Amino acid sequence: MYKKAILPIVFVVTCILFSRIAADSPRELGKIKWKRDFPKALLLAKKENKPLMVLFDEVPGCSTCVNFGQGPLQHPVVVAAAESEFVPVVVFNNHQGKDAKILRKFGEPSWNNPVVRFLNHQEKDLIPRRQKYSSEFLIKQIAKALKAAGKEIPLYLQLALDEYETKNLQKATFAMYCYWSGESKLSGVEGVHYTMAGHLQGYEVVDVYFNPQVVAYSTLVKRAKNLGCSSRIFARTTQQLSTAQKIVGKKAVYSTQKSAAASSRDQKYQLRRFPQYYYLPLTHRQVNLLNHALVNGKNDYLKYLSPLQIKLSKQIRAQWPSKKIAALKPQRSMKNLPGYYAELYNALKRIDN
Missing domain, CATH: 3.40.30.10 (Glutaredoxin)
Incomplete structure (x- = not known):
């Protein structure tokens, strides 16, 4: 029964x-x-x-x-x-x-x-x-x-794969009048994996983590000079110092002192102006590329996003301003992206079919 x-x-x-x-x-x-x-x-x-x-x-x-x-x-x-x-x-x-x-x-x-x-x-x-x-x-x-x-x-998948190839990245540190501008400019240099805004010896600086197999340090220094991001160059090795001095002279100095990270609100400042993209579950590479493209006249920035991210960006824009979304703290590491996506998913209430 x-x-x-x-x-x-x-x-x-x-x-x-x-x-x-x-x-x-x-x-x-x-x-x-x-x-x-x-x-x-x-x-x-x-x-x-x-x-x-x-x-x-x-x-x-x-x-x-x-x-x-x-x-x-x-x-x-x-x-x-x-x-x-x-x-x-x-x-x-x-x-x-x-x-x-x-x-x-x-x-x-x-x-x-x-x-x-x-x-x-x-x-x-x-x-x-x-x-x-x-x-x-x-x-x-x-x-x-x-x-x-x-x-x-697809590009979004290749950018994700790049996140797992960071063992050979090198660091370069550049000073400029404003690290908001410096980050957005240096992020667009090919071979730059990600950047961090900070302070060092009284300067606003940007730490640039780059792939030397894609862009040589000498090329990076030349680009920084042309972009107005070389008021001071903090060489991290004696080899970097020698290379930088040939390009910018005495503006290059040797220093192993770590930069003091700027506040989270000053990181990727240009991207923060666009909440529909800032709150997306983005990889470090995507963050850098968008931070550059959105303020430097690049109209094809959507190519860096997956179809899912484009859909999410439209939903964020439609619901903005939103206290639930604004309360989120975007995560960029591959390890933390699943959890952050779940938080965003819940904040958006539902994903359209």
Whole structure:
């Protein structure tokens, strides 16, 4: 008798879960709007000429499933790529019926930890089936899958990949009359990864972290001079000092003293003037490029943003001024972006379908 009473309830709950996937995803699925019908998703992938991004997952699931959903699957770069570059579809590995059939078809075990696979239109893996539970791993897998599918890596994804290539960055420090202006100008130099406004020995300065494989220090000094950002150059090594003195003479001095960071309100000041972009979940590279483009006559700045970020910017603009949004503290590190995106998502109340 009790079993007969319970079965209809289970059926209703299951139907509700299936119907709400797009609007209010379970925690295990992050913020991606997953398709639930694999055959229809395959047809859509062929129609739109996109590869498939398939998540085999346990819903409701264990802590690994939940953490994966609230971490990598909530990362704004992953969400953007999944929804724009792929047709995303989820297969529950702890359900019967259609899910179980798809599971058997691809040899996936039931009641298993999450597995993300990337398939072509022949339902073959674009890259080998591997799984780790970090945003870095998933973002790099997404890029590999796109390359394997013969697709171009979109700029927003390439900028995200750059965030994981910071080991060889070098620091240069330039003084100018105003670090607001200095940051926006130096951010536009190719090879500059990110900047920080600060104070050093009575000067307003900008610490520039750059990739020497893209821009030589001598080129950076010349650009800083031409941009009016070289009233003083604090060389961080004797080699930098020698190079800088050949270009600006006595304006270059050697110093290992760290710059005192300017207040958060003075960092990327130009970008702060545009709340629809400032409050986006941006990477360091995107922040720098926007901080330069928005005030230097660059009309193509939207190219640095993902389709998701462009949608969010319109929502922020439509709701501004907003106390909830203004209270947010934007995070720029790849590690903290999933959490910040969730905060922004909640502040915006809802994401339009």
